[in-house]
Amino acid sequence: ERFRTDQEDTLRHEVVLIGDSGVGKTNLLSRFTRNEFNHDSRTTIGVEFSTRTLTMDGHLVKAQIWDTAGLERYRAITSAYYRGAVGALLVYDITKHQSYDSVDRWLKELYDHADASIVVMLVGNKCDLSESSREVPPEEAKMYADENGLLFLETSALDSTNVEVAFETILQGEDTFKESNPKDTPVVLSNEASQNQFAAPSTDSSRTCCRNI
Amino acid sequence: MKVAVDFEECLKDSPRFRAALEDVEGDVAELELKLDKLVKLCIGMIDAGKAFCTANKQFMNGIRDLAQYSSKDVVIESSLTKFSDSLQEMINYHTILFDQAQRSIKTQLQTFVKEDLRKFKDAKKQFEKVSEDKENAFVKNAQVQRTKQHEVEEATNILTATRKCFRHISLDYVLQINVLQSKRRSEILKSMLSFMYAHLAFFHQGYDLFSELEPYMKDLGAQLDCLVVDAAKEKRDMELKHSTIQQKDLSSDEAKLECNEDATNGIVMEGYLFKRASNAFKTWNRKKPEHTRRWFSIQNNQLVYQKKFKDNPTVVVEDLRLCTVKHCEDIERRFCFEVVSPTKSCMLQADSEKIRQAWIKAVQTSIATAYREKGEEAEKVDKKPSVTAGSTSSPEPEKLIKGESALQRVQCIPGNTMCCDCGLAEPRWASINLGITLCIECSGIHRSLGVHFSKVRSLTLDTWEPELLKLMCELGNEVINGIYEARLDKMGVKKPQNGCQRQEKEAFIKAKYVEKRFVDKYAESKLAVRKPSSSHGSNEKRLSASDKGLRADPPTRTPSRSSAVAVSSDEARRESLFCPDELDSLFSYFDTTSKLRSIKSNDSGIQFSVEGSREYLSSTASSNSLYDTECDKKEEKRDSSVFQDTSHAKKMLPGPQLYQAAFVRNLPSMAEALAHGAEVNWVNSKEKNSTPLIQAVRGGSLVTCEFLLQNGANVNNRDIKGRGPLHHATVLGHTGQVCLFLKRGANQHATDEDGKDPLTIAVEAANADIVTLLRLARMNEEMRESEGLYGQPGDETYQDIFRDFSHMASNNPEKLNRFQQPDSPKS
Known part of the structure; x- marks a missing residue:
């Protein structure tokens, strides 16, 4: 345990990763916790755990990430792991609209079992892939996120885009979220993120959006 | 009476008279001054006195206050109150005294000065005027010429009249002087006397008051002496204590700590x-x-x-x-x-x-x-409803089966309504490794035996894990006494009754469980004929029982006389395990009254798949798979011959009996084997060093595993292939057992001969539930190691998830079987 310090100062935050099979949850996790990417990672069975300790506002935070199986038949029967989670990354694949369609279902599952105060971030993964293969425009997802009070980011576990930001936001979001106005925070964060990260491709994406329609 | 001015002299109006008058007048003026001064002093004194009284009153109120404050100290309070009352009385006396002074001196003397002395002054003025008139008359009379007869006559008349008047007035004046002279004495004396009497009264009253108070004061004085003595003694004691504690403190450097068992404050x-x-x-x-x-x-x-x-x-x-x-x-x-x-x-x-x-x-x-x-x-x-219990317990969505329900369920088992050892009604305690109910006293004795003999829990106060409760429902006092008191009658030993001395009970319980003196070691298992299988037993039961006998019981494959006996007895055992009233109790334990009703009325096979029997059915399936996938027929035959040999000798050795009973999940038989001295971790060298616990895993029963674990089975003992119970449960997809073993501290890092640990096996089998359990336990372990998370069995999520699984394993085992069916091919 490299990050081991005086335990009295360390906070533990549980974050769950959910979303359809194959959207890259396990790689997001490995990128964040071990800075690794596995091109042919196998489907997750049950749950996997990983932890990473980071410093936030001068406090040590031990992030404990629960990576869950996307395939129904590989999901554990219990839903208890939602209970302790302070945040959730709901991941879809921007090149698979079907995975984005499932977001509703995942959100319902989450709210059925998780604490009501859980902070949820909608994460469109695989944003490194060419715009031509994109099936979910960020505006659409952003709007959905705003409507449902979710944070929103597009990430790439492959080239590391926004992976740190996504996890750190969800880990921090918990505190700022609870202390300040719960409505504004996610919007601001998502605005910021989209402005910073998608300034350039936003025009392209609007085109793809039209094309899709 | 002494006359200040002589009346005779007055008539003569001699110089002597005039001198005397002058004397008196001067004297009176002096007197007036003195009296005026005295009255002023008196007023000053009275005012000062009144101020004193006010101050005194305030002081006295202060004392009263102190008395009220000291209401806890009776002596102080009563004495102060009494004293302040007396002092109040004294203040009253003082007030009276000053009133008196005012009346006797101030008022009286003032009146004297103002009235009598004024009268005197008036008289003096009159006298002086008439005296002057008389002088003038004399002068005029002297001045009159002889010739003027009329004038002479008139002057003579005036003189006569004036003289007459003067005489009159001067006599009056002298009288006045003399009266005043005498009156002033009396007035002064009178007022002084009355003032002095006022003082006398004051002091007399004060004396009376204090005479009355004196005995009390004396008494208090005596008390005070005692107090002083006591205080001195106390002080000495305290000093002594202080020094000893100081010494102790210096030597130990620690706060004094004593366990005070008989503390009155509890x-x-x-x-x-x-x-x-x-x-x-x-x-x-x-x-x-x-x-x-x-x-x-x-x-x-x-x-x-x-x-x-x-x-x-x-x-x-x-x-x-x-x-x-x-x-x-x-x-x-x-x-x-x-x-x-x-x-x-x-x-x-x-x-x-x-x-x-x-x-x-x-x-x-x-x-x-x-x-x-x-x-x-x-x-x-x-x-009574539980008090705020530390507020630390995690929010339990489904509170573990607690209290009354556990009691009710366990009480339904035959014999359980009376203490297993003394027969006292309504036992509220249980021994979980024996599966019996006990009264409080016997439970205390059981506790004193040590946990390797008996593990005591409260049926009402403890929280019951579902598998433990199930375990309790599989045994019961009747079954256990059938084993542990088998020879009681034969030996002529009398069971202790309620009301016996504790020592008597203690001796009996020791003989019964520690020395196992009443166990019939040489008799054939009585469990087979424990209860005749009842006629209204449901079809499914027979079906399952015969199913068992045909497919899973090794002896049937090598028919012989003795094995036939074994089969039938075994079948009877299976039957007996599900005799109707027990079934009822089993079902009532799960509190599914509606289901129970449907079972009784419906009598169809599907309904029967609830709970305990469900577990049995699934275990049949898995045992099949076990024998089909893991053991070849040869092994089976060898195995069976082991049992056959022992059964041939009319009696199985306890080790093998436990081993076999664990597989067929016959808990009474297992209890009997243990009573006969079976080693709970017995190793079957003829069957890959398998153990009863591994057999229990193969048998697919959760309760059987729990029973063995509660009786000291080692959760980590491995067979010849390096596989322990956790391995086997993982291979067979027995999620409930995996959960149980992890809860009971199984080591999941052990690898079998193929170098596989349970997690690897579970991942290969894609058993999400078992993978989840194993990973979760692993994470928890790592967390405990890295953070020294002592004192906690794990974090809340970990506990929640394990609780979830425990409940499912005991109450809805079919939910956990979803990975079992496709992965264990059927014969």
């Missing part, structure tokens, strides 16, 4: 301890320290702590009887100990080793005392 032990925050995992509040120093005490059979004196104490342990206390050495902090109750544990840290020992001893003593004394009170206790 506080057996108290002192400061560090308490580890129980929500260590989720301490969002950054400022909150994880270890807090609190004032703990053991009182009324509870362990409580408080922050401030005014705070209501927080209850850490509601009932010490349900607890154990142990040292904790495997953590960073020193002097730690843990109080473990069924629902949670609390990590406490003392300031030193000595204090820790003292606390541990105190907790243990209280546990023992609570057992001795509390007795039937327990029943009252469990009726």
Whole structure:
């Protein structure tokens, strides 16, 4: 345990990763916790755990990430792991609209079992892939996120885009979220993120959006 | 009476008279001055006196106040009140005195000065005027010429008249003077006397008052002497104590700690301890320290702590009887100990080793005392709603089956309505490894035997894990007494009755369970004929029983006379395990009255798949798969011959009996084997060093595993292939068993001969539930190692998930079988 310090100062935050099979949850996790990417990672069975300790506002935070199986038949029967989670990354694949369609279902599952105060971030993964293969425009997802009070980011576990930001936001979001106005925070964060990260491709994406329609 | 001015002289109006008058007049003027001064002084004195009285009154009120404040000290209060009353009285006397002074001196003398002296002055003026008139008349008379007869006559007349008048007035004046002279004496004396009498009265009243008070004062004086003596003595004692404590303190450098068992205030032990925050995992509040120093005490059979004196104490342990206390050495902090109750544990840290020992001893003593004394009170206790239990227990969505229901369910089992050892009605305690119910006294004796003989739990106060409750429902007093009291009658030993001496019970219980004196070691298993299979037994039961006999029981494959006996007896055993009333109790245990009704009325096979029997059915399936996938026929035959040999000798050796019974999940037979001395970790060298526990895994029963574990089976004993119970359960996809073994501390890092640990196997089999359980346990383990998360069985999520699985395994096993069916090919 490299990050081991005086335990009295360390906070533990549980974050769950959910979303359809194959959207890259396990790689997001490995990128964040071990800075690794596995091109042919196998489907997750049950749950996997990983932890990473980071410093936030001068406090040590031990992030404990629960990576869950996307395939129904590989999901554990219990839903208890939602209970302790302070945040959730709901991941879809921007090149698979079907995975984005499932977001509703995942959100319902989450709210059925998780604490009501859980902070949820909608994460469109695989944003490194060419715009031509994109099936979910960020505006659409952003709007959905705003409507449902979710944070929103597009990430790439492959080239590391926004992976740190996504996890750190969800880990921090918990505190700022609870202390300040719960409505504004996610919007601001998502605005910021989209402005910073998608300034350039936003025009392209609007085109793809039209094309899709 | 002395005359100041002579009347005769007055008529003569001689110079002597005039001199006398002058004397008197001067004297009176002087007197007036003196009296005026005296009155003024008197007024001053009265005013001062009144001020004194006011001040005195205030002082007295101060005393009254002090008396009221000292209401707790009777002596002080009563004496002060009495004194202040007396002083009040004295103030009243004083007031009277000054009133008197005012009246006697001020008023009286003032009147004298103002009236009598004024009268005198008026008289004097008159006299002086008439005197002058007379002089003038004399002068005129002298001046009259002889010739003027008329004038002479007139002057003579005037002179005569004036002289007459003068005489009259001067006589009056002299009278006045003389009266005044005498009156002033009397007036002065009178007022002084009355003033003095006022004083006399004052002092007399005061004397009376204090004479009356005197005995009390004397009494108080005596008391005071005693007090002084006592105080001196106390002071000496205190000094002595002070010095001894100082010495002690210097030598030990620690606070004094004593366990006071007979404390009248109910506080057996108290002192400061560090308490580890129980929500260590989720301490969002950054400022909150994880270890807090609190004032703990053991009182009324509870362990409580408080922050401030005014705070209501927080209850850490509601009932010490349900607890154990142990040292904790495997953590960073020193002097730690843990109080473990069924629902949670609390990590406490003392300031030193000595204090820790003292606390541990105190907790243990209280546990023992609570057992001795509390007795039937327990029943009252469990009726009352639980008090805020430390507020630390995690939110339990489905509270473990607790209290009344556990009691009700266990009581349905034959024999369980009376204490297994003394027959006392309504036993509220249980021995979980024996599967019996006990009265409080016998439970105490059981506890004293040690946990390797008997593990005692409360049916009403403890929280019951579902598998434990199931275990209780599989055995019962009747079954166990059939084993442990088999030879009782033959030996002519009388069972202790209710009302027996504790020693008598103790001796019996020791003979029964420790020496196993009444166990019939040479008799054939009576369990086979324990209960005739009833005629209204449902079809499914027969079906399953015969199913069992045909497919899973090795002996049927090699028919012989003796094995046939074994089969039939085995079948009877299976039957007996599900005899109707037990079934009922089993079902009532699951509290599914509607289901029970449907079973009774419907009698269809599907409904029967509830609970216990469900487990049995699934176990049949898995045992099939086991034999089809794992063992070849040869092995089977060899196995069966083992049992056959023993059964041929009319009696199986206890080890093999336990081994076999574990597989066919015959708990009574297992209990019997254990009573006959079976080694719970017996190794079957003829079958790859398998153990009863591994056989229980193969048999697919959760309760059987729990029974073996409760009786000391090692959860990590492995067979020749390096596979322990956890391996086997994982291979077979028995999620409930995996959950149980992990809860009971199974090592999941052990690899089998292929180098595979259970997780690898589970991942290969894609059994999401088992993978989840294994990974979760692994994570928890790592967390405990890295963070020294002592004192907690795991974080909340971990506990939640394991609780979830335990419940499913016991109550809805079909939910956990979803990975079993496709992965275990059927024959």
